[in-house]
Amino acid sequence: MTILAPDERFVHRPLSTKEPFDPDPALTRPLGLLVAAAGATLRRGRLAEVRPDSRSVVTGDGETIGYDTLIVAVGARTVPALGPPAITFSGASDAAAVREMVDDVARTALAGRDVALAFVVPPGPGWDLPAYELSLASAHALELAGATPLARVLLVTPERRPLEIMGDVPSDAVAKDLAAARVEFVPDADVRDYDGAELHAAAGRRIHADRVVALPHFTGPGIAGLPRDPQGFVPATWTDSRVPGLERVFVIGDAGGFPVKQGGLACQQAQLAAHAICVALGIESDLEAWEPALRVAMWNGEGHRYMRVDLGGGHSESVGVTSDREELWTPGEKIAGRFLPGLLDGSGRESLIDWAPRPPHDIDAV
Ligand SMILES: Cc1cc2nc3c(=O)[nH]c(=O)nc-3n(C[C@H](O)[C@H](O)[C@H](O)COP(=O)(O)OP(=O)(O)OC[C@H]3O[C@@H](n4cnc5c(N)ncnc54)[C@H](O)[C@@H]3O)c2cc1C
Incomplete structure (x- = not known):
């Protein structure tokens, strides 16, 4: 795995709303260490163009890099x-x-x-x-x-x-x-x-x-060679994060066409892409469970309110909600993902985000 990125440091953007009031030292981490911990190689550079016909990408410096499978995760502008x-x-x-x-x-x-x-x-x-x-x-x-x-x-x-x-x-x-x-x-x-x-x-x-x-x-990333929707985002299939019409190319996160630009959702999209890649390589995978949900930890200057809504059945249809001040996932990171929190805290642990569904309730009203 090669990760092409221009950054020296990974920025955990959800913590940036604390920055004006209560700066958190966890805001940034050295990207090289995170990439190494994930078993990948970091290559500094910027994706400028995708050439699906030759299965290669061109960097901002004009270098060409071949790929078997490509995941585009360049965020939005x-x-x-x-x-x-x-x-x-x-x-x-x-x-x-x-x-x-x-x-x-x-x-x-x-x-x-x-x-x-x-x-x-x-x-x-x-x-x-x-x-x-x-x-x-x-x-x-x-x-x-x-x-x-x-x-x-x-x-x-x-x-x-x-x-x-x-x-x-x-x-x-x-x-x-x-x-x-x-x-x-x-x-x-x-x-x-x-x-x-x-x-x-x-x-x-x-x-x-x-x-x-x-x-x-927010507008799309404007990478040459990739299809774009009217707002410039890269279209993706909802169930496996593939870019329609391009073989072995996936898009996840804010760069993709889903209108909600949320980190927890990006993690779920990443899992779907990883699952599809495993299947294609004949590797067993337990990543496919697709119950899209938004998990939100809203900071209020002192603490967090935790919320969850299922997005099942359609792009924004709510089919069940839970809202309270307990942590609804563990650890209670602002980006709820199965692997990201363990990568960020260095433990490598998987997060528990698939707890038994609870009936909708608001603990303040009980
Ligand atoms: C203030 C704020 C608060 C938020 N709070 C929450 C929250 O509480 N919970 C939550 O789940 N989500 C939250 N979000 C949303 C979340 O941060 C984003 O959805 C998430 O970061 C998207 O991840 P991404 O990898 O798609 O894009 P990004 O996080 O934007 O990362 C894209 C990366 O690609 C790099 N890049 C850009 N262009 C190129 C290129 N051409 N080639 C190579 N690399 C490139 C960038 O430098 C960057 O490192 C928040 C966002 C903001 C701005």
Whole structure:
């Protein structure tokens, strides 16, 4: 196995929402060590082009590398959804700007002035959770600074209800979390622009905001030689992560066509690809169990709320939900995968994510 990657360090992106408030040393790890632990060889470089006819890829430096099987896992590209003075949060490199903005909001409120800080989820494919975590943690920090109620935190999103994709029970639980933290939830808002005082949403709607942090738009990776859907993502079959029309080419994670860009889902897609490869090589595999699920550990500035929703039967159909503050998988890593947590903590242990299904419930309501 050869891993072609430009990075010196692996970045565990889910921890980046903690970075403005409570930096975690586990945010990055040396990529070379992780790759070696997985029994692969790291080759530094960037995938520029796939040439399926000759079963080879071309790197950004013009090198050609042959493959028997190719897994494309280059992630998505992000572009700001709103221009300045809004700031964009795409990951840890934007943490300092968010911290500065939260501190500025606190100072303004402590000087006796009303100030509204909005976190904006843009329409389109992506993963909304970071906006929830940032707004909850910011509200917590502003409360600790004594800046509330003059400092208000808004969460502005196209969703109809909090973390809608997770289904009814988790959504209700998240609504309670937002209310308890005094985060104002602004639903049904397709924000297109910000003029420094108001967010401009579809249908002429205006939402007042003094400071704005927006999540970015996600677009496809734009690798030559790969098919792309209208948004530039690489199409994949839902059940085995293959790129339709290309032999022995798989795509997993944010680069693929599934609109939810979530790490736990990427791990499941990786398992499906690994299973298909094992089968093709005549190797026994127990990786195929395909019960697609979203597993979410939502950080709120102090702790986590754990949630799970099955995606069985269709791309976003909820068929069962569980939401509580217990760890629903072990270890309770933010990216729930069978192998990733053990690789990251160096133990090599497999995670337990396939516990017996529980009936939907919200522990706070019991
Ligand atoms: C702030 C934030 C919080 C999140 N929280 C959670 C969470 O709590 N739980 C969860 O499950 N998910 C979460 N996610 C989503 C999760 O991080 C992503 O879904 C996941 O990282 C996708 O993995 P990936 O490998 O597809 O892409 P990435 O993680 O983006 O990795 C792609 C890698 O490919 C490299 N690369 C890029 N282009 C090339 C190229 N041309 N050639 C070679 N290499 C290339 C990149 O440098 C990068 O290392 C969060 C995301 C963000 C941004």
